[in-house]
Amino acid sequence: MNQNAESQTDLSNVLVAASIRADQWRQLNATARQWATQGNGKLRDACAGLLAHVQRIEHCWAYPGERLLGAVREALEDGDAPLFARLVQKVSSAILSGDYRRDEQAWDITEAPDRAVLDALPPDITGTQDKPYFEVLVVTPSDPGQWLRAKDEMRRMRRPDDAFQYAVVHVGSFEDAALAVMVNTDLQAVILVDGFSYNSRHDIPDLKEFLGRHLTIDKDEIKPGTLATSLAAQIREYRPELDLYLLSDRSPELLAGSDEAAPMRRVFHHVEEPMEIHLAILDGIKDRYETPYFDNLKKYALRPIGTFHALPIARGKSIFGSNWIRDMGHFYGTNILFAESSATTGGLDSLLEPTGTIKRAQEAVARAFGAKRAYLGTNGTSTSNKIVVQAICKPGDIVIVDRNCHKSHHYGFVLSGAQPYYVEAFPLTQYSMYGAVPLRTIKQALLDCAAGGKLDRVKVIDLTNCTFDGHMYNPRRVMEECLAIKPDLTFLWDEAWFGFARFNPLHRRRSAMGAAAALTKRYRSKAYREEYEAWKAKRGDRDLTDPASLDEHGLPDPDKVRIRVYQTNSTHKSMSAFRQGSMMLVWDDDFHQVEGPFEEAFFAHTSTSPNLQLIASLDLARRQMELEGxxxxxxxxxxxxxxxxxxxxxxxxxxxxxxxxxxxxxxxxxxxxxxxxxxxxxxxxxxxxxxxxxxxxxxxxxxxxxxxxxxxxxxxxxxxxxxxxxxxxxxxxxxxxxxxxxxxxxxxxxxxxxxxxxxxxxxxxxxxxxxxxxxxxxxxxxxxxxxxTDVPDLPNFSRFHDSFRDDPKGVANEGHMRPAFFMAYEEANCEFVKLGSEEVDKRLRDGPEMVSANFVIPYPPGFPIMVPGQVITADTIAFMRKLDVKEIHGYHAAVGIKLIKPSVLAGRRASSTQ
CATH class of the missing domain: 3.90.1150.10 (Aspartate Aminotransferase, domain 1)
Structure with a gap:
């Protein structure tokens, strides 16, 4: 991406505005130093041009603020190159190092930098315990000439016992507020003062085009008197983590109870209670900063506790008193040992039956990740996937699933007795990897099941989003078109690598919970009902299971559709959590039907001795992402x-x-x-x-x-x-x-x-x-x-053997994998054939069919090329023979491919369980 200042006249790159801003200040700093040492008039002009670029959207941040920025402009206008250089260096250094967050002198126009740009260590390591800093956006109709005084008044409300500190950014319009929310990552709260205008007072030619790409409402759609609440709705959609406050003189006690005020944390009567506003802002940050489980674990570690439970490592006495493993204590430190226990009392709570701090932590996770419910996992998302599969599937249910999903899903089907209907992702043969499953393929599977009279048994669509290699589905589109065919489908989105997606608006539009919220809002709206009725009248009585609907964008019936979405994420893979930290997020309109089975599955797979540090790290990962994600x-x-x-x-x-x-x-x-x-x-x-x-x-x-x-x-x-x-x-x-x-x-x-x-x-x-x-x-x-060039073709899933299919002649390709899996437990049921043997080629040519007895998963590419009960075809054998990887789970070259004997399969019926 070109970081040259001349290219930044286009706001299209404002995705990285904070980075661009820092680069521009550094460039201005370098040019200012040249001007100060050389005294060249052309360099002064260059400084003026660079400062103009910098100031273009500088009003979106609290620092450097009007005083310091005004001093910079004045030094330039006066031709005072040394002062200009010192002030620019001061600002540039503070933006790069973050000194403005913790050092009052960074805001002082009389101070010049006299130390290195970067601290050697973060403040908490050097011994400085600073209060977390954030910024508050005030959108106001007041005269800009009064903004500096208003900032000073809010600054004077600071108290020594405030847990946080903040600075204020003022803007006077809807457009300026929307831009500030998008580019200023320090913002944590927005105060909307009724009466501001829509149009920006700044000369930013491409502002409207840029905002149009990111806002979902046009100026003409805003009703008179609702500018503030319309802006609140847009902010909530773009950055849902921000606290919103409304100051209005329009009967706030009535406004507070209206739907318009739903996004607001509080509604105030204009500015009659400035201290209450200040306290409300700090209280809002405290709610997100609070980590119920971690906070209590820290307190627990400080208590003088006698441990008479089965965890000798707790309190560290067996380690620090040892002659042989004392180095373990020196390496890990005392806190991790003092914060260990197998008890669930004293506020530590139980992961299996949470009623206290873990319950509150899970509620905070649900809020932060946009879910209705959240569950914490301490055995990784492999276990989380099995929990969800077992909770939402029962024996005989059909699951339409990406054959290339993580092996935990396949094992989940074995455990639950669900029948997988494998669908194929598009191949990327040149890289020996698969992409994602086309929507048309998923819909074809639904229609095949309908043709076989099995649509009622299709319970779940199970997909990986995003894939290991970065392929992101369009979950809104997938769910809408599938729900049009079967309105009560449940969706499991394995977002192991994608948990971070909730926290920026670009990735969020491709996430499961983001789609669940968007579709819920859409289907409950009057506009959608009108859209649905018009579409239904146009297409007539044709059933959506008709093959002609395969390429049609169907719409679900708003009276029948249910939003049932489950998302798993490996928090440790993309956020600051310890290894194995995972989350299960739920948005299910019918969770009351699943809650019992979900708890049973959770009990079945969750240890009764979970790692307390994992739970605490999940609590902290949520805090970090909600405040700076x-x-x-x-x-x-x-x-x-x-x-x-x-x-x-x-x-x-x-x-x-x-x-x-x-x-x-x-x-x-x-x-x-x-x-x-x-x-x-x-x-x-x-x-x-x-x-x-x-x-x-x-x-x-x-x-x-x-x-x-x-x-x-x-x-x-x-x-x-x-x-x-x-x-x-x-x-x-x-x-x-x-x-x-x-x-x-x-x-x-x-x-x-x-x-x-x-x-x-x-x-x-x-x-x-x-x-x-x-x-x-x-x-x-x-x-x-x-x-x-000479890369092997990628094998598709072939089919389940007829003895594991309910309808061998039907087009639907679901199969009973569970009985095939457990057949392999009996040695007498199995045989082995060497991959390079002539017997393999003979059986491919003349039969009998070779049927896999287990999962075979080469790494790479990491997807199962064989599953229990699958008929092994020539392309799978060709692929295996060309593989040059050392790690193939489920295959041992010394003995060969493990198969179910043809004699065992002869005459077997699919309904058999043995």
């Missing part, structure tokens, strides 16, 4: 875009390595917008946002598929090389790629480490090839060809 997720997206650009535009690196684009990863028929890549010259972020709203699939920019095959490395080899030589850790690989995942933990230094490693390796390859003769160069070319 918007900033963190925007920042990690910005970083991912910069890495993409740096690799793909580098003249040397791009010869051997490149990051796959949306065009590479998503076939054109699923990218209706035509989006090919992120960032100029391919697209603006505005165009990307439009694509995310409408396209069937979109690619999460924070998940970068780095193609390494052109450098002669397979994914596993390259993963090991990065770890051994450059201390870069990677998780997922494919035949010719690795997955680089940016998250809220990454920094620009991390990005530089990766780019430097790729540059060094590219130079080494160039040097080696230049020194080798034609033979060596041909060897390299052959290696690249084997990785990038």
């Amino acid at each position: 918007y900033a963190l997720t925007m920042r990690m997206t910005d970083l991912a875009l910069k890495i993409r650009s740096a690799i793909n535009k580098h003249p040397l690196i791009s010869k051997y390595f490149r990051v796959a684009t949306p065009e590479d990863m998503i076939p054109a028929e699923y990218r209706e917008s035509g989006l090919k890549d992120y960032g100029p010259p391919n697209s603006s972020w505005g165009a990307a946002a439009d694509a995310w709203s409408g396209d069937e699939f979109a690619l999460d920019p924070t998940r970068l598929t780095l193609i390494c095959g052109a450098a002669g490395f397979d994914g596993t080899q390259f993963k090991g090389l990065l770890a051994e030589r450059f201390d870069i850790q990677i998780n997922k690989t494919s035949r010719n790629s690795i997955l680089v995942q940016t998250n809220i933990n990454n920094t620009h230094s991390d990005a530089a480490l990766l780019i430097k490693a790729l540059a060094d390796l590219s130079r080494e390859i160039e040097s080696r090839l230049s020194q080798e003769g034609a033979v060596g160069q041909q060897v390299f070319a052959d290696r690249v060809k084997s990785l990038m």
Whole structure:
């Protein structure tokens, strides 16, 4: 992404406005120093131009504020280069280091910076216990000339015992407020003072176009007298975590009870109670800052407790008093030992039957993640998936499921007795990976079940969003079109890698809970009922299970549709939680029907001795994301875009390595917008946002598929090389790629480490090839060809053997996997055939059919190429024979493929349980 100030006349890149802002101040700082040392008139003009760019949206932040910014402008106007340089350096340093959050001198126009830009350690480590800082947006009709005095008055209300401190940003219009909410990640609260105008008073030519991409209401749609409440609704939609307060002289006691005031935390009668407003703001932050379980765990660790329960490690006496493991205590410290217990009393609460702090923590999670209910998991999302599958499925239920989903789903079907109907994702053969399942494929499965008289048995659609490789579904569209066919379907969205998506508006539109909220609002509206009636009248009496409806965007009946959505997320994968920390989020209109089975499944899979630190870390992860998730997720997206650009535009690196684009990863028929890549010259972020709203699939920019095959490395080899030589850790690989995942933990230094490693390796390859003769160069070319061109075709799921199907002649392809799985428990039921043997080829050609007795999952690519009861076909065998990976779960080369004997299957009926 081009960070040149001249390119920032377009607000399309305001997704990363905070980053751009810091870059612009640093550029201004460098130019100001040149002016101060050289005294060049052209440099003064350059400073004036850069300051104009900086000031373009500077009114959206509290710092540096009117006084300091005014002093900067005055120094420029007076031609005082040394003073201008000192003031600009002061502001630039404070923005970069965050000093304005904790140092009053950063706001003082008489002070100049006299220390390094960056602290060596964060404040809490250096011993400075600072109050958390945030900013409050005040949208007011008052004269801008009064804003500075109003800020000073609010500042004087600070008290020593306030737990937090804040600064105020004033704007005077709907447009300026909307822009500030989008770009200022420090904002935590908004005060709306009735009477402000709609149009911005600033000259920002592209502001209206930018806001139009992100707001869901037009100026003409706002009714007279509802500007403040309309703005509140838009803010709630864009950044739902913000606290909203309304100051009105329109009978606030009546307004407070209306639907208009529903998004508001409190309604005040204008400004008659300034201290109450101040206290309300702090109280709102306290509610989100509070971590019920963690707070109590800290108190528990300080108490002098005698432990007579089965956990010797608690309090640490067995460790610090030991001659042999005392180093464990030195390494982990005392707190983790003092905060351990197997008791559920003293406020620690029980994860299995929460009534206190865990219950409150789960309620806070539900609020933060936009769910109706939330459950905490301490065995990872593998267990969370099994809990949900077992809770919402019973024996005989049909589940339409992505064959490439995580193995925990497949094992969940074995446990629950549900019958999977496997549907295939579109293949990305060149990378030996699959994408996501097309909506048409899912609807075809529903129609096939309807044709076989089994639609009533289809209970769940189970999909992974986003996929390991970053393919994001359009959950609103998927659920709407499927609910049109069967209005009581339940959806399980495995968002293990996508839990962070709730916290920025771009990713949220592709999340399960975001879709559940949007569809609930849509189907309850008068406008939707009118849309549905018009659509129904136009299409006549034709049944939606008619094959002709396959390519039709159907609409669910608002009187019958139920929103039943479950989302699992691996909190530890994208947020600040310990390993194995997971969450189960629920938005189910009929949860009363599921609550009992859900609790039973939760009891079945949850340890009676859960790790207290995991629970506490989930509590803290929620706090962080609710208070700064918007900033963190925007920042990690910005970083991912910069890495993409740096690799793909580098003249040397791009010869051997490149990051796959949306065009590479998503076939054109699923990218209706035509989006090919992120960032100029391919697209603006505005165009990307439009694509995310409408396209069937979109690619999460924070998940970068780095193609390494052109450098002669397979994914596993390259993963090991990065770890051994450059201390870069990677998780997922494919035949010719690795997955680089940016998250809220990454920094620009991390990005530089990766780019430097790729540059060094590219130079080494160039040097080696230049020194080798034609033979060596041909060897390299052959290696690249084997990785990038001669790739094996990806096998689709074939079918379940007839003995595991209710209707072997039917088009629906669901099967009884549970009995096939347990058949393998009896050694007499099974046989083995060597993968490379002639017997395999003979049975493929002449029979009898080979039927898998277990799951076979190669890593990579990480999806099951065989499941219990599946007929093994030639393409699956060909794929396995071409695999060059060392890790294949469920397969041991020394004994071969595990099969169910044909004699055991002969005459067996699908309804059999043995």
